[in-house]
Amino acid sequence: MLSTRKFIVFLGFAVTIVYWKSVLALDEEDLKQLGLVNHCVECDLTGADFFQTDLSGVDLRGADLVDADLREANLKGIDLRGAYLMGADFAGADLTNADFFMANLSGTNLASANLHNVDFSKANLTKANLNETILTEAHFYAANLTGAEFTGADLTGAYFFQADLTEADFTRALIRNSDFEGAILCRTLMPWGKDDSGC
Numbered sequence: 737m738l739s740t741r742k743f744i745v746f747l748g749f750a751v752t753i754v755y756w757k758s759v760l761a762l763d764e765e766d767l768k769q770l771g772l773v774n775h776c777v778e779c780d781l782t783g784a785d786f787f788q789t790d791l792s793g794v795d796l797r798g799a800d801l802v803d804a805d806l807r808e809a810n811l812k813g814i815d816l817r818g819a820y821l822m823g824a825d826f827a828g829a830d831l832t833n834a835d836f837f838m839a840n841l842s843g844t845n846l847a848s849a850n851l852h853n854v855d856f857s858k859a860n861l862t863k864a865n866l867n868e869t870i871l872t873e874a875h876f877y878a879a880n881l882t883g884a885e886f887t888g889a890d891l892t893g894a895y896f897f898q899a900d901l902t903e904a905d906f907t908r909a910l911i912r913n914s915d916f917e918g919a920i921l922c923r924t925l926m927p928w929g930k931d932d933s934g935c
Contacts, residue, residue, distance in 0.1 A: 902934075 775795035784804045792812040800820045808828040817837040825845045832852045842862045850870045857877040864884045871886075873893040882902045890910045898918040905925045922935040 776799060777795060778798040778800075779796065780800045781796075781804060782800050782802050784801065786804060786806045786809050788808045789806075790810040791806075791814055792810045793814065794811075795815045796819055797815055798818045798820075799816070801816075801824050802820055803823045804821070804825070806824060806826045806829050809826075809830075811826070811829050811831045811834055813833045814831065815835050816839050817835050819836070819839045821836075821839055821841045821844050823843050824841070826849050827845050827847045828849060829846075830850045831846075831854055832850055834851070834854045836854060836856045836859045838858045839856075840860045841856075841864050842860050843864065844861070845865045846869055847865050848868045849866075851866075851874050852870055853873045854871070855875045856879045857875055858879060859876075860880045861876075861884050862880055862882045864881070866889055867885050867887045869886075869889045871889050871891050871894050873895075874891070875895045876897075876899045877895060878898045879896075880900050881896075881904050882900055884901075884904045886904065886906045886909045888908045889906075891906075891914050892910060892912045894911075894914045896914065896916045896919045899916075900920045901916075901924045902920055902922045903924065906927055907925050909927055911927060920934040921931040922933075924931045924934075
């Protein structure tokens with residue numbers, strides 16, 4: 737949850753962004769609501785700067801966070817079901833137990849993030865960067881992972897049932913006790929080589 741002091745400082749910064757870069761669709765009222773009540777369903781937070789911010793447990797279902805900066809943020813348990821996250825930057829963030837059910841993360845940067853026990857069921861992660869991430873016990877049921885990058889990721893116990901892994905890259909990934917039953921493997925780079933079994 738945002739502290740009052742941090743919220744006031746951040747709100748001031750957000751107002752500055754809107755004033756100097758009016759091209760951003762950041763809604764000041766939505767930002768204020770987020771700071772006061774810890775949830776902002778379907779809010780417009782496009783391009784918002786949440787670098788190293790504590791948003792743990794916040795409800796942002798259906799929110800628009802396109803191109804938002806969430807690097808190194810504390811996002812434990814955040815609810816982003818159905819959120820629009822295209823081009824957002826989550827590098828180094830802690831997203832333990834986060835919920836991305838049916839969210840759009842196309843082109844999102846999640847490199848080096850902690851994604852333990854995260855739910856990506858039915859999410860769109862087309863061409864997402866998941867390199868060097870911790871994805872232990874993560875759920876990707878029926879997710880679209882076309883062209884996603886998992887180089888060096890820890891996927892111990894991850895669940896990919898019916899996920900589309902076409903052209904995904906798992907080079908140097910740790911795949912132990914992971915479930916790929918029903919997943920589409922086509923031009924997929926696995927740690928042991930290319931897998932075209934689902935083409």
